[in-house]
Amino acid sequence: MEKIKKLLPGLLFVFLISIISMFINDGIKHIINLEALTIGIILGIIYNNTFKTSDVLKPGITFSLKTLLKWGIVLLGFKLNFRALMELGPEVVVMIILYVPSVLILSYLLGKIFKMNNKVAVLLGVGSSICGASAVVAMSSCINAEEDDSIVAVSIINFLGAIGVLVYSTIAITSGMSNLEYGVWSGISLQGVAHAIAAAFARGDQSGEIGTLVKMGRVVMLVPVSLALSYVFNRGNKESKVKFPMYILYFILAGIISSLNILSIGFINILSKLSSVFILMAMVGMGLSVNIKAIKDKGMKALIMGSLLFLIISITMHAVSIYIA
8 A cells, every 4th residue: 555655646647647648649630640659758858857857756657667568568469460460461471570670680780870879779670660669668678778768769769650650641642552552561661550550541441451460460570579689688798687578478468369359349449548558658757757968969860860761661661562562
């Protein structure tokens, strides 16, 4: 009971900012869909750097950032459907399997060219190749990244994803691509789950369903990538106590349960909504933990690199999607 009393003020404060973020996003999404995640981070940063977050709020903020995030990622697994993904055909499955490591390698190399922190570059690659902000925060613990690194990567990934939705939605109306081609392209190249789905459905239900399935295939790659990055960044480091995050395995288990069709659609929707709320609260908690002076120098270089990475991905996967479809 004493622990709950310590957590409650911070949790309520984080939840309040999350609600405000959703209202703001609903009000401006007809102009630009920044996503509540991005808005929540921004509000958190503004508050912390203007008023300084009170110590009484910090236990609840930390709980949101650490524990609610894990719950959110696990519940995200209930959006998966492995059987539907396999029905897209071997070409699409192979494309997804090759796409994720290729983007990670490209991001790492661009980081070297831009002389960036390796971990920021890798997190930008993770966010671009798997599932946006959720993947960034999930992988941060695997590579033992600093909190500032995660903030920079999440903010840039969400910003570029919002721009991508606007651009792709325009292309959906004007392009001569088929629904299959456009759906595959949206699902494979846009950053976050919300970004890919929003853009894919801009062309209609058929392209939307295809884009969703392709995007969920990328989300599955969270598991092998987390294993690989945990090994690469912690090998030979005897002092490192970073362990593989077990919630990634629970995420896959949730996907298996979802694929068995033993849960009602209504219940799945409730779990998916909870996932979105928990991840949003984690992002707000992250924003409330940021000292903007500490990330100022990293931000601009990372934005330029992330933008170039997105441009390369978009152009390349446009051609690949047309070829495969």
